[in-house]
Amino acid sequence: MGLLIVLLLTCAALPWASSDPSDEACLTHLSQTLKDPLKNLQNWTKSTFANPCSGFTSYLPGATCNNGRIYKLSLTNLSLQGSISPFLSNCTNLQSLDLSSNSISGTIPQDLQYLVNLAVLNLSSNRLEGEIPAQLTLCAYLNVIDLHDNLLTGQIPQELGLLARLSAFDVSYNKLSGPIPASLGNRSGALPRFNATSFEGNKDLYGYPLPPMKTKGLSVLAIVGIGLGSGLASLVLSFTGVCIWLKITEEKMAAEEGKVSQYMPDY
């Protein structure tokens, strides 16, 4: 009996027994939403998803294992398309997610909030759209958020400033708008602040460390004013022109009529 228990325990501790159903769901779903036109994801097959790790060894290129669980995913510059599955959140031991420099579209799933161990999130240089999920704030260990060079819209959630460990933050070259939260642009105390490099390349983003809001209302008014003014001026000009032309024609006609009546017999 004792021997059996020892045997069972030994079995449980063996690397091949350490497959994880959450990691399997995570990888299976991710491989379904990502598109890999150049077949760069070698060995990304169903059988590997069931058993991606053997202790600290990974059978899945791009994945790094720690004690049988995936703790790092690095799939950069592989011409990947498609979108990020919300089931990525099932890789609950993930500490680093780097999908940078691909052509991934769709939104950043809110479900990434369940990756409570996440320290590095690098989704830069893709085609991600929609808003930056404020829920990322729940990933309390986040050190790095790099979302530069995407198509993200909306405002920067000011909750992100609550991430006390954040030391790198880059949302440059997106389509973000609105004010830069002081919690990021002008953080208090010893927290690292992020300079203009982190925010540039977003047409409608404003406030420190970028310049203040452009006085857009005034310039629009000015343009409308100039348009109306010149429109009115040309209207007046053409009206005068037509009047003069009419006057001349009228005079000519009258003269002509006079001439004609000269030769007309009077009845």
Ligand SMILES: *[C@@H]1O[C@H](CO)[C@@H](O)[C@H](O)[C@H]1NC(C)=O
């Ligand atoms: C591919 O995965 C299988 C397990 O599914 C593993 O035995 C094999 O070594 C892996 N190949 C590479 C190149 O990692």
Ligand SMILES: *[C@@H]1O[C@H](CO)[C@@H](O)[C@H](O)[C@H]1NC(C)=O
């Ligand atoms: C990205 O991949 C392409 C083609 O595989 C390669 O030529 C290029 O050097 C890579 N870029 C980086 C930054 O690794």
Ligand SMILES: *[C@@H]1O[C@H](CO)[C@@H](O)[C@H](O)[C@H]1NC(C)=O
């Ligand atoms: C896996 O992720 C999905 C999407 O976030 C979630 O609905 C589901 O509950 C997760 N499953 C497990 C076992 O955590």
Ligand SMILES: *[C@@H]1O[C@H](CO)[C@@H](O)[C@H](O)[C@H]1NC(C)=O
């Ligand atoms: C994110 O990935 C890009 C491209 O791989 C790299 O150049 C950049 O330095 C990374 N960001 C951070 C903050 O490490």
Ligand SMILES: *[C@@H]1O[C@H](CO)[C@@H](O)[C@H](O)[C@H]1NC(C)=O
């Ligand atoms: C930055 O914050 C401090 C107080 O924390 C404030 O006095 C200062 O005016 C702020 N600077 C800008 C440019 O908003």
Ligand SMILES: *[C@@H]1O[C@H](CO)[C@@H](O)[C@H](O)[C@H]1NC(C)=O
């Ligand atoms: C902005 O900060 C980064 C480090 O976060 C630094 O490398 C860069 O030189 C700074 N740029 C400016 C214009 O201060």
